[in-house]
Amino acid sequence: MLVLGIAGSPRRGGNSETLLDEALAAAAAMGVEVDKVVLSALQYLPCISCGACEKTGICPLEDEMQPLYEKIGAAQALIFASPMYFYTVSAWAKGAIDRAQALWSRKYVLKDPRYTAAKSGYFIGVGATRGGKLFDGALLTMKYYFDAAGYAPAGNLLVRGMDEKGAVKAFADKMEAARELGQKAALGCGK
Numbered sequence: 147m148l149v150l151g152i153a154g155s156p157r158r159g160g161n162s163e164t165l166l167d168e169a170l171a172a173a174a175a176m177g178v179e180v181d182k183v184v185l186s187a188l189q190y191l192p193c194i195s196c197g198a199c200e201k202t203g204i205c206p207l208e209d210e211m212q213p214l215y216e217k218i219g220a221a222q223a224l225i226f227a228s229p230m231y232f233y234t235v236s237a238w239a240k241g242a243i244d245r246a247q248a249l250w251s252r253k254y255v256l257k258d259p260r261y262t263a264a265k266s267g268y269f270i271g272v273g274a275t276r277g278g279k280l281f282d283g284a285l286l287t288m289k290y291y292f293d294a295a296g297y298a299p300a301g302n303l304l305v306r307g308m309d310e311k312g313a314v315k316a317f318a319d320k321m322e323a324a325r326e327l328g329q330k331a332a333l334g335c336g337k
Contacts, residue, residue, distance in 0.1 A: 147335035149173040149328070150221035151182040152214075154228030154239030158184070161314040162272040165303060165324040166227035169270065172328030173223075178335050181221075183214055185238040193244040203252035211245050218249065218295050219260035223268070223331040226288065230273030234283035243291045250294035260296065266334035267297030268327055274309035300334060303327050 151170045153163045163184075170180040188210040198206045205211065218224065228235040235243070253261035269288045273280045281304045292299050303323050305314060314320050 147178045147332075148217075148221040149178050149180045149223045149225065149331045149335060150217050151180065152224065152226045152239075152242070153182060153184045153186075154226065154236050154242070156186045156236060156238055157229070157311060158186070160229060160272075160311050161305065161308045162227040162229045162270055164312060164314050165270045165272065165305070165320065166225060168321050168324035169225050169268075169303075169328030169331065172325040173332040176329060176332035178332045181217060183217065185242050188214070190241065190245065192241050193247060199248035199251050201251070201255060203248055203256045203258065205245060205248040207245075211242065214242070215249060219252075219258070221265070222263075222335040223266045223300075224292070224295065224297050225268045225270065225327065225331055226291070227270035227272075228284065230271055230275075230280055230284060233277070233280060235271075235287060240287070243287060246291055246294040249296065253294065253296055262296060265297045266300035266331060267292035267295070268301045268303075268331055269299070270303045270305075270324070270327070272305045272308050272314065274307070276306045280304075280306055301327055301330055
């Protein structure tokens with residue numbers, strides 16, 4: 147049983163990654179395996195829209211997305227965290243999301259059971275502004291990303307007004323919400 151965490155921020159130790167770490171620690175405390183991937187530490191290209199994956203489910207770009215595809219397929223729950231950039235996910239996150247076309251093909255064309263199982267996806271979004279529509283774009287993006295990757299949206303932790311690195315640590319309610327999200331992810335794995 148694996149809960150996979152994907153950190154989409156270019157800023158290490160920032161607010162979205164802090165909440166992700168708290169969620170993963172709570173999941174691990176419930177006895178499930180956890181793994182965290184930091185997208186900004188990987189070397190990968192954006193989707194080039196070549197169409198090669200549409201029939202095979204295999205992306206021809208040979209980079210560090212290939213092992214991530216396998217982790218996404220192996221996990222029973224996925225927690226994806228990103229700060230908001232212009233009312234959507236970061237460029238690192240969007241680049242990885244765009245590369246999910248290969249996963250879409252594995253699910254819908256090849257019917258690969260690793261991507262068609264009933265698995266749960268959770269999103270952690272953190273933004274500096276307090277705009278009413280701050281998360282609208284990201285939530286729509288994540289809905290379709292989770293679908294392509296073989297997950298159903300199962301919950302979100304959305305935090306407004308958080309900019310300074312590590313500021314979220316001072317908000318006990320946000321940290322507790324992250325722990326609860328991690329526990330929910332672990333329960334989704336059968337714990």
